[in-house]
Each structure stands twice: as C-alpha cells, then as structure tokens.
Amino acid sequence: MDNLKIRAFVVLLVIVIGLFLFRGIQGKPPNNPLTIMTHNLSTFNSKLPDMKWVAELIERTGPLDILLLQEVPGILQARKLADDLRLMHCIFVPYASGTDGLAIISQFSLRLVHPFHSIRYAAIAVEADVGSRKRHNTPGPSRS
Numbered sequence: 001m002d003n004l005k006i007r008a009f010v011v012l013l014v015i016v017i018g019l020f021l022f023r024g025i026q027g028k029p030p031n032n033p034l035t036i037m038t039h040n041l042s043t044f045n046s047k048l049p050d051m052k053w054v055a056e057l058i059e060r061t062g063p064l065d066i067l068l069l070q071e072v073p074g075i076l077q078a079r080k081l082a083d084d085l086r087l088m089h090c091i092f093v094p095y096a097s098g099t100d101g102l103a104i105i106s107q108f109s110l111r112l113v114h115p116f117h118s119i120r121y122a123a124i125a126v127e128a129d130v131g132s133r134k135r136h137n138t139p140g141p142s143r144s
Contacts, residue, residue, distance in 0.1 A: 005040070005070070011123040012038050012068045012102075034130065037061060038068040041077075051077055055084035066128065069103040078103035095122045 037058065041049050058064065064085065072078045075092040082090040082105045089108060093115040094101035102124050104110060114125040 005042075007121045009038075009040075009070070011121075012070065015068065015104075015125070034065045035061075035063060036066045036068065037064055038070070040070040041073065042071045049073065049077075051080045052084065055081055058085060065107055065130075067103075067105040069105065071100050072103045073100055075103075078105065081105060091124060091126055093117070093122050093124045 039054070039058065041054065058067065058081075064087070067081075067085070067087065069078065069081075072092060074094075078090050078092045081103075082088070085105065087105045087107050089106045089110045090103060091110050091112050092101055092103045093112075094117075096117040102122050104124055104126055106128055109129040111127045111129075112124070113127055114123075116123040116125075
C-alpha cells in the first residue's frame with residue numbers, strides 16, 4: 001500500500017473516530033448507534049468498478065447511516081452509488097491529480113467544512129446533521 005492510500009485511510013479513520021467522540025460528547029444514548037462503513041473502490045486495470053455490485057455488497061451489511069469512500073472514479077459514480085443505496089446526501093472531493101477522489105455518502109444532511117487537496121492525497125471534513133436520527137433508507141437485511 002503506497003503512502004497515498006495509507007494517508008487517505010488515516011484521514012477517514014480520524015473522521016470516523018471524531019464522529020463517535022462528538023456523539024459521546026453530545027450524550028446520545030448508546031441504543032441509537034450510527035452505522036458507518038468505509039470502502040476503497042480501487043480500480044484494477046483502469047476499469048471502472050461495477051457500482052451496482054458495490055451497492056449490493058454494501059447493502060449486505062444492513063441499514064447504513066454514513067459511507068466513507070476512497071478512490072471513487074468520479075462524482076457521477078459517487079451519486080450513482082448514493083442513489084442505489086437510497087442515501088440522499090453525497091459530497092465528493094477529487095484528488096488533485098485527476099478525477100478520482102474521496103466521497104462521503106449519508107442519509108444525513110452534510111456540509112463540507114474543509115476539503116484538502118495536495119498532489120499526493122485529499123481529505124474531507126464535513127458536518128453531518130444527525131439531530132433527527134430517523135432512518136430514511138432501508139437497504140439490506142433487518143437487524144435483530
């Protein structure tokens with residue numbers, strides 16, 4: 001794994017940890033957890049990933065609140081995946097070197113706080129309005 005992928009993964013991990021810490025500071029009850037997933041859409045042989053297959057894979061995890069994506073081949077693919085997962089909000093930040101980039105897809109309203117671009121990597125900081133905590137999406141098997 002090269003430095004770019006490691007740095008992108010660390011940034012996404014920091015975002016996830018930050019969301020959980022913020023949630024704890026706000027005193028949200030533990031019986032109403034956020035479900036967050038990260039996925040790397042790395043393309044092999046310069047082929048676009050099959051977004052329908054990716055959506056089916058992600059849906060198997062059950063209802064999802066926030067999806068963090070690396071190496072997304074463009075905004076159109078990020079929005080397609082958001083539509084397939086019935087998640088209403090999508091933010092995409094391209095790497096400075098081309099059209100691939102990072103995306104955050106969520107059932108919650110997102111506000112871009114800070115996109116960061118460099119020649120080697122990108123990072124996204126967002127605010128998610130999780131106040132209502134009402135699920136809008138219904139993909140995947142129900143949890144019991």
